[in-house]
Amino acid sequence: MGKTVLAIVLTVFASAAFAHDVDLTKLPLGDGKLSAAPMVGQIWACRVDPNGGGALVDGPWINKTAGTYDFTKKAVVSGKVMWVPHFVMSLSGESRVFTSNDLPNHPTGTFPISATDEAYKYDRNPNAIREQSVTVTLPANPVAAATPVCAPGAVGILLTGSVLFNALDAPGRDAVAHETQDACQGHPQESGVYHYHSVTICMDDKRLPDGHSALVGYALDGFGIFGRYGEKGVLLSSSDLDACHGHTHMIPWDGKMVMMYHYHATWDFPYTLGCFHGSYDLANVRAISGPPPRRGFGPRGGNGGFGPP
Ligand SMILES: [Zn+2]
Numbered sequence: 139m140g141k142t143v144l145a146i147v148l149t150v151f152a153s154a155a156f157a158h159d160v161d162l163t164k165l166p167l168g169d170g171k172l173s174a175a176p177m178v179g180q181i182w183a184c185r186v187d188p189n190g191g192g193a194l195v196d197g198p199w200i201n202k203t204a205g206t207y208d209f210t211k212k213a214v215v216s217g218k219v220m221w222v223p224h225f226v227m228s229l230s231g232e233s234r235v236f237t238s239n240d241l242p243n244h245p246t247g248t249f250p251i252s253a254t255d256e257a258y259k260y261d262r263n264p265n266a267i268r269e270q271s272v273t274v275t276l277p278a279n280p281v282a283a284a285t286p287v288c289a290p291g292a293v294g295i296l297l298t299g300s301v302l303f304n305a306l307d308a309p310g311r312d313a314v315a316h317e318t319q320d321a322c323q324g325h326p327q328e329s330g331v332y333h334y335h336s337v338t339i340c341m342d343d344k345r346l347p348d349g350h351s352a353l354v355g356y357a358l359d360g361f362g363i364f365g366r367y368g369e370k371g372v373l374l375s376s377s378d379l380d381a382c383h384g385h386t387h388m389i390p391w392d393g394k395m396v397m398m399y400h401y402h403a404t405w406d407f408p409y410t411l412g413c414f415h416g417s418y419d420l421a422n423v424r425a426i427s428g429p430p431p432r433r434g435f436g437p438r439g440g441n442g443g444f445g446p447p
Pocket residue numbers: 350364367368369385387400402
């Protein structure tokens with residue numbers, strides 16, 4: 139079922155992608171695109187654990203020689219599990235406060251991945267999705283840090299109610315290419331936190347009147363994350379954006395038009411943030427990373443939450 143849904147969505151995107159020169163069958167593999175300083179198209183990660191978990195074997199959708207992967211051929215964790223999300227955002231003075239149970243407003247695949255699932259061949263994610271209790275307080279009107287800030291494992295929250303991790307799996311490879319995810323590009327890590335490593339295609343990439351994408355979520359420095367289209371409706375890639383994966387122009391912000399920095403999603407690595415433009419509070423990273431894993435959980439499986447620096 140998950141596969142059918144993905145196929146339909148991709149047909150729509152594939153036709154749009156053709157016109158804008160993004161080939162979902164040959165997306166650049168982000169492995170090794172780790173930097174020790176802000177760099178366009180890479181992630182400046184605070185920490186990588188070379189012994190961390192991840193997908194068991196490379197799926198046939200990965201072409202190491204060409205350095206690409208075929209997003210349309212990737213194994214998808216099947217299932218259509220419905221959840222009762224709780225996601226509230228409120229503005230209070232200079233603060234934007236979120237409370238969420240991290241359960242998404244769209245169906246997910248069945249986790250742990252069943253041994254009969256095609257995806258099990260590549261990634262035996264043994265974790266179940268578990269309700270969380272997340273409270274995050276961000277600056278309502280964020281400002282740039284003096285210099286960019288390295289990206290921790292957990293970087294934001296999407297308007298689906300679920301959290302966003304950066305694009306790396308625990309050993310520092312391209313998580314979107316390697317980790318087996320459901321039809322909405324999400325999966326749980328060791329403590330059951332359902333998360334994405336890119337902006338889910340299960341959220342409409344809505345457009346503002348000028349063609350620019352609408353807001354899809356918030357980064358932990360308080361800046362907004364918008365969809366894949368920039369000004370005049372141009373489909374963006376990482377090379378159009380700065381090292382942290384954003385740019386500055388007029389955007390709608392809490393009902394007003396303001397000149398403001400914001401991040402964008404793209405189809406290509408690092409998909410969302412490459413670093414932070416503003417500073418972030420470590421308490422928020424911890425809040426969305428979930429509790430420390432319980433002993434006895436397998437070392438393998440879609441993790442991605444290599445935690446705070
Ligand atoms: Zn923009």
